[in-house]
Amino acid sequence: MDIWGDIKRTFKEGSVLTRLIYINIGVFLVLKIIGVFFYLAGQPAQLAQWLSVPSVTQDLLRRPWTPITYMFLHSGFLHLLFNVLGLYWFGQLFLFHFEGKKLLSVYLLGGLVGAGFYILAYNIFPAFNSVYGLLMGASASVFAILVAVAVYDPNREIHLFFIGRFPLKYVAAFYVLLSILSISTSNPGGNIAHLGGAFWGWFYIKRLQKGTDMGDGLVSWLDKFAAWFAGVFKPKSKMKVTYKKPPRDxxxxxxxxxxxxxxxxxxxxxxxxxxxxxxxxxxxxxxxxxxxx
Structure with a gap:
């Protein structure tokens, strides 16, 4: 049974949503496996800290890649599970209306805006003056997707376990309100990042409804980068092409x-x-x- 072959095939042939889920799970497993080796060697595993967004701007300048890497990073299995489930559920709803490239742009830009809200909050509000925080997880991106599809199709009903059917706009409003109320009680940085992602989801759809796709430039750049990357690592053909000269007489x-x-x-x-x-x-x-x- 070729499990690895099946994974590669489904990743290659799957949708953008499938690939995002695979990347989140893959990063989690790789870091956990690396952590096992660090544990056996008696050394602290600090790789996750180098991939998380630091709240201190000086550290952020030394790790400028973290606003991208953090949105694929998770601290534990339950953290990963809830984000992947949310990504799957709301991503499916998003793909019902839009193509995969828009989903990718909302995921990435929602995560970036979430990181921006987090960094600004930790460097503006006095409550965080003596706090050193690290941000990780895909939840800001998931919030961006949820709010985006809720703004575009607010009255679509979804089924909630043990509760029943609710319009999507109320589901999105509940999670946004819960994040606001939870800032002062638990995980303030994560909840602020949720609000950043939610803001981007709302802003993106509002601009899209006016004819402007705010993520189009990012997707075009990613397509060009992917084509360049594939060309660099594509094996060169060993076939030698020769051309016969036409007869002279x-x-x-x-x-x-x-x-x-x-x-x-x-x-x-x-x-x-x-x-x-x-x-x-x-x-x-x-x-x-x-x-x-």
Whole structure:
């Protein structure tokens, strides 16, 4: 059973949503496996800190990649589970209305705006003067997707376990309100990032309804980067292409025709002695081209 082959196939053939889920799960597993080796070596595993968004701007300048990496990073299994489930549920609703490129842009830009809200809050409000925080998780991106689809299709009903069916606008409003109320009680940085993601989801759809796709530039840049990256690591063909010069006169033309006919005769003799399967790829192509003339 080729599990790794199935994973590669579904990642390659799957939607943007499938790939985002795979990346989140993959990053979690890789970091946990690396953490096991650090544990066995008796060393502290600090890789997650280098991928999380720090609240101190000096550290942020030394780790400028963190506003991207943090949105694929999770502290524990339940943290990962809830974010992946939210990404799947609300991502499916989003893809009902829009293509995958828009989902990718909302995920990435929602995460970036969430990180921006977090950094600003920790450097503006006095409550965080003596607090050093680290931000990780896909929840800001998930909030951006939830609010985006709720603004676009507010009256779509979804089924909530043990509660019943509710319009999507009320579900989004509940989670946004819960994040606001939870700032002073638990995980203030994460809840502020949720609000940043929610703001981007609202802003994105409002601009899209006026004819402006705020994520189009990002997606175009990612497409160009992906094409460049694939070209760099694409194996070069070992096939050597040669071009025959046209005959200079009748004598040269007859010589080339005789040489080609001799080559065809040799191929036919080989088929008679060893069968068609004994031919090389080049011999089969030559025979096929000759048969079309």
């Amino acid at each position: 009748d004598h040269d033309y007859n010589r080339q025709k005789h040489a080609q006919q001799d080559e065809i005769n040799n191929i036919l003799d080989k088929i008679g002695k060893k069968g068609y399967d004994s031919l090389t790829k080049q011999e089969k192509e030559l025979l096929f081209k000759q048969g079309k003339k």
